[in-house]
Amino acid sequence: MEDIILENLSKDFGGFRAVDNVNLTIKSGELFSFLGPSGCGKTTLLRMIAGFELPSSGAVRLGDQDISDLPPYKREVNTIFQNYSLFPHMTLFDNVAFGLRIKRRPKGEIKERVQEMLNLVKMEDQAAKYPNQISGGQKQRIAIARALINKPHVLLLDEPLAALDLKLRQHMLIELMNIHDAVGITFIYVTHDQSEAMSISDRLAVMNRGKIVQSGPPDDIYERPASIFSAYFIGETNLVSGTVTAVYKDYVELDCPDGSGKSFQIDSSFQKTPEAGSRITLSLRPEKIAIARNKPRHQDDINMIKGQIEDILYLGTHTQYIVRVGLLKFRVFSQHKRVYFDDKALDWEENVWLFWHDTDTWVVETLEGEEMPETELNEGGNLQRYVKRGKS
Amino acid sequence: MQNSLQTKQEHRKNLSSWLLSLPTLIWLSCFFLIPYLIVTIYSFLSPDIYDVKFEVSLDAYRQIFSGDYLRPFILSFRLAIYTTLLCIVLGFPVAYFIARAKEKTKNLLLIFIIIPFWTNLIIRIFSWRIFLAYNGVMNDTLMNMGLISQPLEILRTDLAVILVMVYVYLPYMILPLYSVLEKLDFTLLNAAMDLGANEVKAFFRITLPLAVEGIFAGTLLVFIPALGAYLIPQLVGNQQSLYIGQVITYKIKNIPRNWPMASALSLTLLLLVAFLLLVMYGLYRHHQKRKVWQ
Numbered sequence: 064m065e066d067i068i069l070e071n072l073s074k075d076f077g078g079f080r081a082v083d084n085v086n087l088t089i090k091s092g093e094l095f096s097f098l099g100p101s102g103c104g105k106t107t108l109l110r111m112i113a114g115f116e117l118p119s120s121g122a123v124r125l126g127d128q129d130i131s132d133l134p135p136y137k138r139e140v141n142t143i144f145q146n147y148s149l150f151p152h153m154t155l156f157d158n159v160a161f162g163l164r165i166k167r168r169p170k171g172e173i174k175e176r177v178q179e180m181l182n183l184v185k186m187e188d189q190a191a192k193y194p195n196q197i198s199g200g201q202k203q204r205i206a207i208a209r210a211l212i213n214k215p216h217v218l219l220l221d222e223p224l225a226a227l228d229l230k231l232r233q234h235m236l237i238e239l240m241n242i243h244d245a246v247g248i249t250f251i252y253v254t255h256d257q258s259e260a261m262s263i264s265d266r267l268a269v270m271n272r273g274k275i276v277q278s279g280p281p282d283d284i285y286e287r288p289a290s291i292f293s294a295y296f297i298g299e300t301n302l303v304s305g306t307v308t309a310v311y312k313d314y315v316e317l318d319c320p321d322g323s324g325k326s327f328q329i330d331s332s333f334q335k336t337p338e339a340g341s342r343i344t345l346s347l348r349p350e351k352i353a354i355a356r357n358k359p360r361h362q363d364d365i366n367m368i369k370g371q372i373e374d375i376l377y378l379g380t381h382t383q384y385i386v387r388v389g390l391l392k393f394r395v396f397s398q399h400k401r402v403y404f405d406d407k408a409l410d411w412e413e414n415v416w417l418f419w420h421d422t423d424t425w426v427v428e429t430l431e432g433e434e435m436p437e438t439e440l441n442e443g444g445n446l447q448r449y450v451k452r453g454k455s
Numbered sequence: 456m457q458n459s460l461q462t463k464q465e466h467r468k469n470l471s472s473w474l475l476s477l478p479t480l481i482w483l484s485c486f487f488l489i490p491y492l493i494v495t496i497y498s499f500l501s502p503d504i505y506d507v508k509f510e511v512s513l514d515a516y517r518q519i520f521s522g523d524y525l526r527p528f529i530l531s532f533r534l535a536i537y538t539t540l541l542c543i544v545l546g547f548p549v550a551y552f553i554a555r556a557k558e559k560t561k562n563l564l565l566i567f568i569i570i571p572f573w574t575n576l577i578i579r580i581f582s583w584r585i586f587l588a589y590n591g592v593m594n595d596t597l598m599n600m601g602l603i604s605q606p607l608e609i610l611r612t613d614l615a616v617i618l619v620m621v622y623v624y625l626p627y628m629i630l631p632l633y634s635v636l637e638k639l640d641f642t643l644l645n646a647a648m649d650l651g652a653n654e655v656k657a658f659f660r661i662t663l664p665l666a667v668e669g670i671f672a673g674t675l676l677v678f679i680p681a682l683g684a685y686l687i688p689q690l691v692g693n694q695q696s697l698y699i700g701q702v703i704t705y706k707i708k709n710i711p712r713n714w715p716m717a718s719a720l721s722l723t724l725l726l727l728v729a730f731l732l733l734v735m736y737g738l739y740r741h742h743q744k745r746k747v748w749q
Contacts, residue, residue: 115645135648148646152664161660162650213651 065126066091067112067217067249072121073273074107081107083273084121089251091216094243096252096260099270100296105253108270109219112251113142125216136165141210142219146226147202149194155181155205156190162213180208183245200231207242217249224259236263257297261285269293285348287334287425294346294427301347301393302427303327310339313364313421317345325389328366328421337426344427350396351423354384355416356409364421368393372413384409386417393417491725498718504711515719524702524720528727531699534613534688535681538620542628542677543670545621550632550669551662554639565633568626576623580690583619584610587691615691616698620681627680628673635669636662671739679728699724 067089074082082104089095097105110116112123114135122131130138141162149158157164159180163173181187184204194202203223210218223239224232240263243250254260260267261281268278269292277289288294295302305317305325315337316326327345329336337343353359359367370388384395395417409415501512518524553564571579586592587610594606609615639662647657685700692698697705699720706717 113649115649134653135645136651136653140649142646142649144642144646146642148640148642150643150646150661161647161652165651165656165660209650 068124070122073119075119094250094265096264096267098260103270104273105270109253114138139215140217141215143206143223145222147206159208180212184208220252299349303345307337307339327424329424330422333422346425346427349394352395352417352419354395367418494718497714500715502713507714515715527699527702535678538681539678541621546628550629554636611693616688619687619691624677627676631672632669635666
């Protein structure tokens with residue numbers, strides 16, 4: 064088994080650079096995801112690995128072999144297409160058998176292997192049906208069986224769950240992980256859905272404007288975002304930008320947009336301490352922040368800020384509070400644990416304390432030319448992002 | 456209660472559709488069914504110099520079945536088969552190209568296909584005569600270019616007939632092929648290539664099977680008219696190889712006339728076409744039955 068290596072890979076469409084100098088090694092057997100908004104170049108990248116697009120520069124390598132210029136039918140790479148692309152004029156059996164028939168394998172072998180594949184995806188009793196007679200989830204399974212029958216080194220999955228409804232999506236995600244474990248080959252998964260990518264991947268790469276912004280294991284990217292983009296694209300976050308006015312041991316003082324000086328406690332053993340005078344952005348995950356009516360007991364490693372509740376959104380698993388602190392707004396996720404709130408629930412306009420551990424104040428390097436996303440830190444921001452995610 | 460209401464509604468629907476098709480039915484019976492009845496009756500009568508004698512005779516059919524007219528039938532079938540095959544082979548790439556073109560270019564290209572229909576058929580055939588003639592445009596050009604030393608004798612050959620037939624009937628093949636290829640999901644070809652099929656295999660296993668309906672429709676539109684071709688063989692063909700359409704015409708035009716023979720030949724051709732239609736319909740139904748997928 065061989066690694067997939069992308070070397071200085073770029074793709075231009077006319078004047079538009081869809082993929083911009085990507086360098087990456089995807090290890091053999093890994094379940095790797097490319098995650099990014101639509102138009103970030105992730106599908107183009109996938110199509111270059113599959114052979115549907117030729118790179119403008121750079122190379123795609125499978126182990127020692129440069130496969131950049133090979134046509135799709137000569138690559139030991141198979142694809143699950145977004146709309147499955149099952150052949151409508153063939154039975155499910157014939158669909159799965161297609162790859163072997165092209166290779167002119169003997170009939171007995173074809174029958175055996177197709178059966179094996181149909182068993183793998185639990186579709187053995189539907190072989191005689193046609194693609195239009197089965198559901199979306201079943202089409203998905205057949206597409207997987209069809210792609211795996213050629214025993215590829217790598218399976219590419221292009222937004223494979225986008226067409227399914229939520230419950231089925233969650234179910235298929237687990238199924239995909241089981242299939243990955245069963246066949247043991249490299250899976251490269253492309254999605255714009257961060258929860259999908261986080262739950263399924265061994266490692267993932269966050270992409271924006273043709274570039275890989277950050278790559279690593281999901282928890283690493285979530286807990287330690289390397290840029291503003293990965294901080295706000297993966298999960299929810301509060302971003303606070305400002306100029307560092309003073310640095311103490313485990314303290315930074317920020318000149319915040321509201322003109323107030325605020326100090327944030329950070330753990331310098333956990334991350335690099337920024338220099339005074341530099342512009343930085345802090346990322347505070349909403350679920351890391353605790354909210355309470357009474358001032359908590361002072362502790363050395365705890366940040367504390369006083370604010371006022373502006374909005375409350377009840378979401379079942381948790382409640383989202385929007386808390387105004389001066390001109391800043393913080394989003395806070397809190398579960399309804401009666402252990403904490405045995406008194407009456409928090410209400411609109413109430414004055415509250417927000418507090419979080421110093422390791423959760425994550426200093427994000429502001430990359431050259433990177434701007435704060437408009438939807439963040441303003442009132443409608445939260446809701447807009449919920450709507451956006453639900454749509455596609 | 457609801458059921459009876461439904462059946463009532465269905466009755467009314469049936470009645471209205473009958474009423475609406477009544478004018479067509481009357482038209483067809485007057486100008487199609489009754490003439491054919493006359494043709495049928497004529498085919499069983501005896502010939503006279505100008506007209507028919509009302510004496511029952513099976514001579515016409517006897518001659519047909521003894522094989523006297525086998526040659527024109529074979530020639531016509533051969534012409535229809537060649538024309539259809541050439542139209543498929545030449546029309547497919549054109550239809551494919553148009554189907555894959557950008558939306559705006561598509562319409563423009565389709566107009567180009569349709570433009571010849573705006574000119575009268577006879578005028579178009581005559582221009583081919585001028586083009587193909589012994590000292591016509593084509594020979595002049597080729598001689599001037601030094602590609603040939605003597606004019607080619609193409610006009611008045613079977614080749615000229617096929618050439619012009621294909622020219623006239625090509626749009627009838629392109630349009631139905633275009634309409635199926637336009638609906639074809641081209642990512643299926645990507646999928647086939649991803650699974651190991653090269654361009655040729657992908658074409659024969661995916662594109663062609665999914666275009667079968669267009670080929671059926673195009674064949675229907677080309678083969679059957681080509682079988683009865685008269686005008687084109689008459690204008691660009693020769694008198695040594697007469698097609699069935701020409702033979703029928705001569706039976707009526709040349710004196711002594713032979714109306715019963717012409718009628719019997721027409722009827723035989725009609726029955727052959729009807730038989731072919733049934734076969735094609737059967738094939739199509741077979742294809743549809745397998746094709747539960749649309």
